[in-house]
Every structure is written in structure tokens, then in C-alpha cells.
Amino acid sequence: MQKNNAKQVQLSHGGGxxxxxxxxxxxxxxxxxNPILRSEEDAAVLHFDGNLAFTTDSFTVAPLFFAGGDIGKLSIAGTVNDLAMMGAEPQYLSCSFIIEEGFAIESLKTIVSSMASELKKSSARIVCGxxxxxxxxxxxxVFINTSGVGRILNSGISVKNLQLGDKIIVSRDVGRHGAAILMARESLALESELTSDCATLWPIVEQLIAANIDIHAMRDATRGGLSAVLNEWASASEVGIEVIEDAVPVCDAVKGLCELYGFEPFDLANEGTFILAVPDASVEATLEIMQRFCHCEQSAVIGQVTDTRQGKVVLQTPCGSQRYxxxxxxxxxxxxx
Amino acid sequence: MQKNNAKQVQLSHGGGxxxxxxxxxxxxxxxxxNPILRSEEDAAVLHFDGNLAFTTDSFTVAPLFFAGGDIGKLSIAGTVNDLAMMGAEPQYLSCSFIIEEGFAIESLKTIVSSMASELKKSSARIVCGxxxxxxxxxxxxVFINTSGVGRILNSGISVKNLQLGDKIIVSRDVGRHGAAILMARESLALESELTSDCATLWPIVEQLIAANIDIHAMRDATRGGLSAVLNEWASASEVGIEVIEDAVPVCDAVKGLCELYGFEPFDLANEGTFILAVPDASVEATLEIMQRFCHCEQSAVIGQVTDTRQGKVVLQTPCGSQRYxxxxxxxxxxxxx
Structure with missing residues (x-):
């Protein structure tokens, strides 16, 4: 009994x-x-001069472990990416665990070790919890909340900043995270090469900022996928967005699962895939930088900002028709x- | 069916x-x-020049509604208090909800409205979620995470800053929150005058800082109660702390419940009760300010910092004996x- 208890999280582990x-x-x-975490105060003390971004995300993914990641990796990449998408250097994260009594200590350690590994992909550190x-x-x-702050390096990026003629670029093939979770949940062994895109995007964004790319808008396509982001942009910037359906990369495994379950790949969540709006003149330089990163080799222009059908996203289908x-x-x- | 659905949170409410x-x-x-929340970006943009405090807390209280508060009030007061205890003005909060499918929309509205009311007790605003x-x-x-940032006005406060001769002050009678939750859970109607101490402490702390009180350490006595805070202080500051048991205010209802259930009032959680260490010369001014606030009318010196039994807290019992x-x-x- 005693031995078993030592291997599982007990209520007393949350008792204070x-x-x-x-x-x-x-x-x-x-x-x-790290020294800030070790300070033992009720809150972390940080120093900032200038603008910072502040964001929060709770993670409830099931199953906790899936092809290409786990809740730990996701909880770091997710919040780091929210900061990166604002043109902010991810610096300081909080992490808050809600753990069910009886949860295996070994699994908790695996999750925490995943978090620690993912933190190394950027300069973000956990400073309070x-x-x-x-x-x-x-x-x-286990549910995990991570919140984060980081200094803003590029302050022009905004959901309201799309301009006529901007090109829309996607960083890689879409729908992987949603499909990987679906696969894990349905225990589908068939699609074994399919992994989540879960990844920290800061290294790429850092290069884009360093190269002075004129990024008008940037967003990772998480819940609601590509469809949610493009619609939000069209609405907030009061522009139309035209997307060439065939130009959006989707891998065969995701296509197959979507056909089987009746999902739309553009609606599926991603966790390491982002979308940019840049002026035509910046497209070449943007793609050149992105394609240096192996998971962005497929990055491509998928559409553009138009002045027709304000607030709407129009898909040009392969058969020549259009649909919203x-x-x-x-x-x-x-x-x- | 449709009508019922409209009254409960559905899975689609979390779908993105x-x-x-x-x-x-x-x-x-x-x-x-507020304007920052309304910006619709992935993260809030804030401006800081100088030191800020950053903290996080997840709230899982059961029941969600209890005498003296609910999870909404608690989630605001808790994080605002963590900032206040660092001598920081609570400014910006994030809020993240994990909601169980089928949760009543009306209850969610009540909780959110509680949060909005409690936000008015300080200048804190929710800027992302x-x-x-x-x-x-x-x-x-419902589980709620709130994280918060605020600029530090008094940077001398620290768990490591207790000094020989400092007096320990408690802001009010202890153990109320723990006892109120116990009462709610056991449906005890007897102790009907007992309410949680749940409260935003910033207005008091703001006055103490404005009066230049030389606060050495300050902490709200949440999980683990008075006992946890004093032990943490003794250990981090490498001092002894002597507490006069009879000097610690405990109301009769809390005493009664503790006797009934075998709890120790000093171990019970509080959510609007804090402890200070100040030099002897500042005691009078500190108490004068605190007692202006009705819930701190009972604030009192309960002990002092000593150079004996480093790292330990010694209780002087009413019968003249001592115990740790x-x-x-x-x-x-x-x-x-």
C-alpha cells in the first residue's frame, strides 16, 4: 500500500x-x-522596459500522450507560440497543474521532462507555478495552464493589419494535430506515419524578425484551424481573403482520415503551423527563411487579400468554382x- | 432539447x-x-518600465458557491492578493476556464459576475483569456486559472527578509475559509454566521505602502494556513519565530468546527487574511492603518522573530508550555x- 502510494499523486500533494x-x-x-523560480516568493520578480505581450492557455488534451507530442510539450509550445505570433520573444512562463488523485508519478515526470525539453527550443523559462x-x-x-510574458520586438503585427494585395503564406501542411489526436483516440494503427505538428515556432519567427520581414499579420492555426484564423483576419481587418484550395498543403494521411470521419482539413487544429500575411515584395524573402527549417519545407503562398467580399474567405476549388x-x-x- | 441546450455549456463552446x-x-x-481585452489579438500588449511581479493560481474549490464567496470571487482575490503580497499593484490578469459539458450557463454567468465585482476592489483588469x-x-x-502581473511599488518585501526582533502581525481571525468550505461540504446549518474571509487585500496593502511602513515580509495565509507561512519564513530567513497561541484571533465558530473535526485552526486555509513581519518601531502605525478596514479590526501582534531555534516556529501555549x-x-x- 505504502509503496503504491509513493507511485501515485495523493490528495496531500495538493494540501499546501x-x-x-x-x-x-x-x-x-x-x-x-532557474534563479527566479528558486526565489520562493509568492510571485516572480521580472524586469521590463517597454511593451510586453501577456497570454494564457489551459491544456486538457486527451489522450495525454499522442504521436508527435504530449500535454507537456503542447503546454510549452502553445504559450510560447502565442507570444511569438505577437512578435514577442517568449521569456517567462507560469505553469499551473490540476492533477487527479491517483495519477502516476512516472507519467507526471514524463510530462514535466517533455516541458523542460520544449523550453530549450526558445529562451522561455518557468518562473512561477x-x-x-x-x-x-x-x-x-492532468490539466495544465501556462501563461506567458515576453518583450515585443516587432509591434506592427496585428489581426487588424491585413492590407490589399498581401499574400497569405502557410508554414506547412495543415490538420496534423487534429488528425493525430483523432488517430490516438480511435487507436488507428493504419496511419502510423502521421504525427502532430506540435512545435515551438519562435526560432523561425526570430529569423523573420531579424531579417526585417514586413509581417502584417501572423497567427498559429490552433483550434478551428486555418478556417478560424482566416475568417478572424478577414473580419477584423475588413478585407476579403481568397484562398486557392489546391495550394494548401495537406498530407495524404490527414486527407484519408478526414474522408473517413467527415472532417474538413482546414478546420482541424494545428499546434506548430502558422499563417502569415506579408506584402507581395516580402514573399520571396519570407519563404527563403522559412524553408531553412525542416518542418517548413512545404511553406507556400496559399492566397491573397482582396477588396471584394469584405469579411469573407473565398475558396477557389480545383474544379474552378468558388465557395465560402x-x-x-x-x-x-x-x-x- | 434545443431549449435545454441553450442553458448549458456544450462541447461546441470550446471548439474554437x-x-x-x-x-x-x-x-x-x-x-x-476593457480596451486591451477587446483588441482580439492572441496576447495582450502591456507597457512596463521597471520591476513587475508575475504569479499564477488555479482554482478547483468545491462547492463552487460557499458562505462568503464563490470560485469567481476567489479566483480574482487569490491572484490579486499574490501580487499585493509582493508589494505590487495588481494591474493585469489573465483568466482561463475549464468547463464541464452540461454546466449551467446561469451559474457561469453568476461566477463571471462575481469576478467582475471583485475586480472593482482593485484596479486589476482581465486582459486575456x-x-x-x-x-x-x-x-x-468549473476550474479557473488566473495569472497576473503588476508593477512592484515596494521591493523590500521578501520571505528571506525577516529580522531579529521583528513583530509578527496577523490581519484578522484565522481559519475562516477552510471552516466555511468544510461547513458547506458537510451541509452544516448550525454555524450559519461563519463566512469565508475571501477578500481582495490590495486596498489595505496600498495604504501600508503609501504610509512607508517598513514591511519586511508579507504573505496571505492560504493553503496550509498560518502554520505554513510562518514555517516558510523561519526556514527561508534562517530565524526562529515565537507565537503566543492566545494572541492569535480565532472565532468561536471556527474553534467549534475544528474541535468537531479534529482540525487545527492555524493549519486551515484563509483567502483574505495576511501576515506581516515589521520592525517593532512600525507596529503601531501598521495596526492603526489596518484597523481602519472593518475586516482587519482584530489585527494583532501574535509573536516575534527570535535568534533561538533557527528555522522553527515555537508556540507559547496558554498553560505556559511550549511546542513546535x-x-x-x-x-x-x-x-x-
Whole structure:
């Protein structure tokens, strides 16, 4: 009994007493160690001069482990990417765990070690945290919230800044994360080469900023996929967006799963795929930089900003017709991220 | 069926599409409205020159509604207090909801409205957020994470800054929040006058800072209560702390519940009660300011910093004996905050 208990998270690990202190020191401090975290104050003390970006995300993905990542990797990449998409250098993250009683300590360690690895892809550090444990049945495994702050290096990027003639670029093939989760959930072994695109995007964004690319808008296509981002842009910038359906890269495995389950690849969530709007003159330089990164080898222009059908996204289909690409609605996939 | 659905949170409310946009606009934006939140970017843009504090907290309290507060009030007061305890003005908060499918929209509105009311007690504003919906049975009602940033006005406050001769002051009677949750969970009607101490502490702290009180350490006594804070201080500052048991205010209702359930009032969580260490010369001015606030009328000196028994907290009992006040251990009350 005692032995078993030592391998699972107990309610006492969230009680604010000795057991919680031990869990935090042995698992979290060990993995995330840095001088700010070690200060033991109620809040981290940071220094900023200028504009910073501040963002938050809670992660409830099921299953916790999937092809190409896990909830730990996702929780770091997700918040780092939100900062990067604002042209901000990801610097400081908080991390807050809600853990179900009985959760395996080994799995918790694996998740935390994933977080630590993913943190190395940018200069982001975890500087404060919180741990709650809820009784068995009151949560499903582990939920993680990460919030983040970082200084803004490029302040021109905005959802409202799309301009007539801008070209729309996607960084890689779309729909992988959604399809990978679907595959994991349905235990489909067939599509074994399909992995989530889950990745930290800061290294690419850093290069784009360093090269002074005139980025008008930039967004990672998470829940709601490409469709949600393009519609948000068209609406916020009061422009039309025209997309060439055939120009959007989609891998065969994602196409196959979408046909099988009746999903639209453009609606599926991504976790390491982003979309840019840049003026025509910047397209070549943008693609040249992006294609240096192996997961962006397929980056491509997929459309442009127009002055017709303000607020709408129009898809040019391969058969020559046009249709609106709408904001996704309905249930899609729950617990995708 | 359709009518029922409209009254409950659906999985589609977390899908990243139309339904989520509507929920966010109608419920969250309406209640928390401010120009930064309305910007629609992936992250809030803030400006800072100097030192800021950054903190995070997830709230999983059960029941969601209790005497003296609810999870909404708690989620604002908790994070605002973490900033205040660092001598930082609470300015910007994130808020992230994990909602169980089927949760009543009316209850969600009540919680959000509680949050909006509590935000008015300081100048803190919610500037970014996130919403996840998990299938029925994968969470229990609602969990809320709030993270916060604020500029530091008094940078001398630290867990490592207790000095020999400092007096320890508690702001009010202890143990109320823990006792109120216990009462709500056990449906005890007897102790009907007992309410949680849940409150935003910034207005008091602001006055203490404005009066240039030389605060050495300050901490709200949340999980683990008075015992956890004093032990953390003794250990981090490498001093001894002596507490006069009889000097610590505890109301009769809390005493009664503790006797009934075998709890120690000093171990019980508080959510609007804080502890200060100030030099002897500042005690009078500190108490004079604190007692202007009705919930701090009972604020009192409860002990002092000594150079004996480094790292330990010693309780002087009413019968003249001494015992260690240790860090709480074991299960205490799960889902207290």
C-alpha cells in the first residue's frame, strides 16, 4: 500500500503542506530550475522596459500522450507560440497543474521532462507555478495552464493589419494535430506515419524578425484551424481573403482520415503551423527563411487579400468554382488541446 | 432539447468556432470589457518600465458557491492578493476556464459576475483569456486559472527578509475559509454566521505602502494556513519565530468546527487574511492603518522573530508550555481553493 502510494499523486500533494513542498521541489524545481523560480516568493520578480505581450492557455488534451507530442510539450509550445505570433520573444512562463488523485508519478515526470525539453527550443523559462490535486473522478488525469510574458520586438503585427494585395503564406501542411489526436483516440494503427505538428515556432519567427520581414499579420492555426484564423483576419481587418484550395498543403494521411470521419482539413487544429500575411515584395524573402527549417519545407503562398467580399474567405476549388470557407461550427473534436 | 441546450455549456463552446466566439463575447467580454481585452489579438500588449511581479493560481474549490464567496470571487482575490503580497499593484490578469459539458450557463454567468465585482476592489483588469470545455465527467463543474502581473511599488518585501526582533502581525481571525468550505461540504446549518474571509487585500496593502511602513515580509495565509507561512519564513530567513497561541484571533465558530473535526485552526486555509513581519518601531502605525478596514479590526501582534531555534516556529501555549508549530501534513481539506 505504502509503496503504491509513493507511485501515485495523493490528495496531500495538493494540501499546501510537507508533501506538496516535496513534490514541487523534487519534480518541478528539478526540471525547471532557474534563479527566479528558486526565489520562493509568492510571485516572480521580472524586469521590463517597454511593451510586453501577456497570454494564457489551459491544456486538457486527451489522450495525454499522442504521436508527435504530449500535454507537456503542447503546454510549452502553445504559450510560447502565442507570444511569438505577437512578435514577442517568449521569456517567462507560469505553469499551473490540476492533477487527479491517483495519477502516476512516472507519467507526471514524463510530462514535466517533455516541458523542460520544449523550453530549450526558445529562451522561455518557468518562473512561477501552482499545483492542485483533486479527488479521483473530479478531473481526467492532468490539466495544465501556462501563461506567458515576453518583450515585443516587432509591434506592427496585428489581426487588424491585413492590407490589399498581401499574400497569405502557410508554414506547412495543415490538420496534423487534429488528425493525430483523432488517430490516438480511435487507436488507428493504419496511419502510423502521421504525427502532430506540435512545435515551438519562435526560432523561425526570430529569423523573420531579424531579417526585417514586413509581417502584417501572423497567427498559429490552433483550434478551428486555418478556417478560424482566416475568417478572424478577414473580419477584423475588413478585407476579403481568397484562398486557392489546391495550394494548401495537406498530407495524404490527414486527407484519408478526414474522408473517413467527415472532417474538413482546414478546420482541424494545428499546434506548430502558422499563417502569415506579408506584402507581395516580402514573399520571396519570407519563404527563403522559412524553408531553412525542416518542418517548413512545404511553406507556400496559399492566397491573397482582396477588396471584394469584405469579411469573407473565398475558396477557389480545383474544379474552378468558388465557395465560402466559413468559421467552423459544431462539436469538432473535444479536448484537442 | 434545443431549449435545454441553450442553458448549458456544450462541447461546441470550446471548439474554437462560432459557438465559442459567441460564448466569449456574450459572457466574458461583456463582464470584463476593457480596451486591451477587446483588441482580439492572441496576447495582450502591456507597457512596463521597471520591476513587475508575475504569479499564477488555479482554482478547483468545491462547492463552487460557499458562505462568503464563490470560485469567481476567489479566483480574482487569490491572484490579486499574490501580487499585493509582493508589494505590487495588481494591474493585469489573465483568466482561463475549464468547463464541464452540461454546466449551467446561469451559474457561469453568476461566477463571471462575481469576478467582475471583485475586480472593482482593485484596479486589476482581465486582459486575456482562454476557454476549454471537456466532456461530462472529465472535470467537476468549473476550474479557473488566473495569472497576473503588476508593477512592484515596494521591493523590500521578501520571505528571506525577516529580522531579529521583528513583530509578527496577523490581519484578522484565522481559519475562516477552510471552516466555511468544510461547513458547506458537510451541509452544516448550525454555524450559519461563519463566512469565508475571501477578500481582495490590495486596498489595505496600498495604504501600508503609501504610509512607508517598513514591511519586511508579507504573505496571505492560504493553503496550509498560518502554520505554513510562518514555517516558510523561519526556514527561508534562517530565524526562529515565537507565537503566543492566545494572541492569535480565532472565532468561536471556527474553534467549534475544528474541535468537531479534529482540525487545527492555524493549519486551515484563509483567502483574505495576511501576515506581516515589521520592525517593532512600525507596529503601531501598521495596526492603526489596518484597523481602519472593518475586516482587519482584530489585527494583532501574535509573536516575534527570535535568534533561538533557527528555522522553527515555537508556540507559547496558554498553560505556559511550549511546542513546535509544524508545517501541516497529510490530507487536510482537498479542493479548498
Amino acid at each position: 503542506g510537507k508533501e506538496m513542498n516535496r513534490l514541487i521541489k523534487e519534480i518541478f524545481f528539478n526540471a525547471f530550475d 501552482d499545483t492542485k490535486v483533486v479527488p479521483k473522478g473530479c478531473a481526467d488525469g 470557407l466559413d468559421v467552423p461550427q459544431g462539436e469538432l473534436l473535444p479536448r484537442i488541446c | 468556432g462560432k459557438e465559442m466566439n459567441r460564448l466569449i463575447k456574450e459572457i466574458f467580454f461583456n463582464a470584463f470589457d 482562454d476557454t476549454k470545455v471537456v466532456p461530462k465527467g472529465c472535470a467537476d463543474g 508549530l509544524d508545517v501541516p501534513q497529510g490530507e487536510l481539506l482537498p479542493r479548498i481553493c
